[in-house]
Amino acid sequence: MPRLTEEFYHRPCVQVARDLVGKVLVCGGRRMRVSQTEAYCGEADTACHASKGRTKRTEVMYMPAGTVYVYLCYGMHWMLNLVTGEEGQPEAVLIRACVEAPGPGRLTKALGITGALNRTSALTGESLWLEDDGFVCGVSAHKRVGIGYASQADQDRLWRFVLEENAADSTENPVCP
DNA sequence: TTAGTGATATCC
DNA sequence: GATATCACTAAA
Numbered sequence: 035m036p037r038l039t040e041e042f043y044h045r046p047c048v049q050v051a052r053d054l055v056g057k058v059l060v061c062g063g064r065r066m067r068v069s070q071t072e073a074y075c076g077e078a079d080t081a082c083h084a085s086k087g088r089t090k091r092t093e094v095m096y097m098p099a100g101t102v103y104v105y106l107c108y109g110m111h112w113m114l115n116l117v118t119g120e121e122g123q124p125e126a127v128l129i130r131a132c133v134e135a136p137g138p139g140r141l142t143k144a145l146g147i148t149g150a151l152n153r154t155s156a157l158t159g160e161s162l163w164l165e166d167d168g169f170v171c172g173v174s175a176h177k178r179v180g181i182g183y184a185s186q187a188d189q190d191r192l193w194r195f196v197l198e199e200n201a202a203d204s205t206e207n208p209v210c211p
Numbered sequence: 212t213t214a215g216t217g218a219t220a221t222c223c
Numbered sequence: 224g225a226t227a228t229c230a231c232t233a234a235a
Binding site for chain 2: 089090091106110149
Binding site: 072074081082083105107108109110111113115128130137138139140178179180181183184 | 228229230231232
């Protein structure tokens with residue numbers, strides 16, 4: 035199966051987030067289909083970690099598209115993201131769920147993903163990457179969750195994308211709730 | 212609904 | 224150095 039290339043990630047994070055739904059996440063010899071993503075889009079997005087600028091934690095988001103960003107949340111859950119867009123611009127897509135593992139923390143636990151993968155490349159690295167197996171599906175757009183600290187306008191953005199199981203014949207999107 | 216957990220950022 | 228916060232989950 036073809037691995038997703040630099041060109042796939044080198045686009046605005048909202049587009050990448052939408053297109054990542056239905057792709058196959060490969061890690062540690064295991065494969066899981068991505069069923070839910072969220073876009074975090076630059077310093078202007080108050081929900082984005084980098085909205086307050088570049089810090090030791092967020093500088094990975096300024097790296098080239100296709101870089102893996104993993105961080106620990108609530109002291110026990112690793113969150114998996116992929117850097118997108120232009121280098122120097124802090125954009126990333128959070129992998130929120132796979133068909134086999136709902137929830138961002140459960141997903142990383144199931145695949146054994148930890149901070150050791152932070153800053154590795156999903157383009158050339160041997161640990162983690164994504165593939166396109168030709169699967170097509172419907173995708174719906176929703177509000178992001180868990181970002182109560184963000185501005186109301188940013189909370190209202192439909193930057194969460196969910197796989198529509200019963201719309202396999204549809205390549206049209208998004209379908210809004 | 213609430214406890215649990217530890218890195219990070221932000222304030223002394 | 225100290226504290227508050229957090230892109231969550233499991234148990235009740």
